[in-house]
Amino acid sequence: MLEIKALTCIKQDRCLFESLNFSLLSGQIMQIEGPNGAGKTSLLRIISGFARPDEGNVLFNNQNIAEDYDNFAQSLLFIGHRTGVNLQLTAYENVQHWLGVHGYGCTEDEIYSLLGKLGLVGLEDVPARTLSAGQQRRVALVRLWLNQAKLWILDEPFTALDKRGVAMLQGRFQEHLDSGGSILLTTHQDLTNSFSSLQTLVLEYRH
Numbered sequence: 001m002l003e004i005k006a007l008t009c010i011k012q013d014r015c016l017f018e019s020l021n022f023s024l025l026s027g028q029i030m031q032i033e034g035p036n037g038a039g040k041t042s043l044l045r046i047i048s049g050f051a052r053p054d055e056g057n058v059l060f061n062n063q064n065i066a067e068d069y070d071n072f073a074q075s076l077l078f079i080g081h082r083t084g085v086n087l088q089l090t091a092y093e094n095v096q097h098w099l100g101v102h103g104y105g106c107t108e109d110e111i112y113s114l115l116g117k118l119g120l121v122g123l124e125d126v127p128a129r130t131l132s133a134g135q136q137r138r139v140a141l142v143r144l145w146l147n148q149a150k151l152w153i154l155d156e157p158f159t160a161l162d163k164r165g166v167a168m169l170q171g172r173f174q175e176h177l178d179s180g181g182s183i184l185l186t187t188h189q190d191l192t193n194s195f196s197s198l199q200t201l202v203l204e205y206r207h
């Protein structure tokens, strides 16, 4: 599904990674690990097509993403470490907004039911700025239930979640993998015993 070929990234005269190669198949999950500043977010942004590598290519289904980005974008769900939640809107309004962007239909009842499933009962209609960090993260993660993208790229998705939230998210990941999806993520969470298809890529801090 995803092939990373000879990727090199240089930031502020520092080479973050050089000639990086790996692939991610349908049903696989890959965790990118490494110390602060190693280049994990930079790598995710390049693979998502938001930034250009200094060298190398990203292929999705054998197609260079730079050559047909619109097609790739339809298969991609990216959630960054900044949640992307509009803090002026309520949780319900944020979901409505994402539904509009992705062109999916959902009834009012379905939206409330989903927010309830994510532990946000009673918080659906208050401005997101009044929610806790973990509750805001839960609002952001609603997109994982509203999306049909095959490839999920997630930067620190577990941040601020409590144990139940972590378990719920891992359950959602497994559903996605079981249905043939793939996940590339950064996290400091230990996922070793959680996913049989887990691959790990460690980025060292290069001086």
Ligand SMILES: Nc1ncnc2c1ncn2[C@@H]1O[C@H](COP(=O)(O)OP(=O)(O)OP(=O)(O)O)[C@@H](O)[C@H]1O
Binding pocket: 011, 012, 016, 034, 035, 036, 037, 038, 039, 040, 041, 042, 043
């Ligand atoms: N837009 C930018 N312009 C210049 N330098 C940048 C830019 N974005 C990132 N960097 C630098 O690239 C390096 C890697 O940053 P990156 O955010 O990819 O690291 P990270 O591994 O995700 O770190 P963390 O674990 O702290 O999130 C850092 O030294 C950072 O200062």
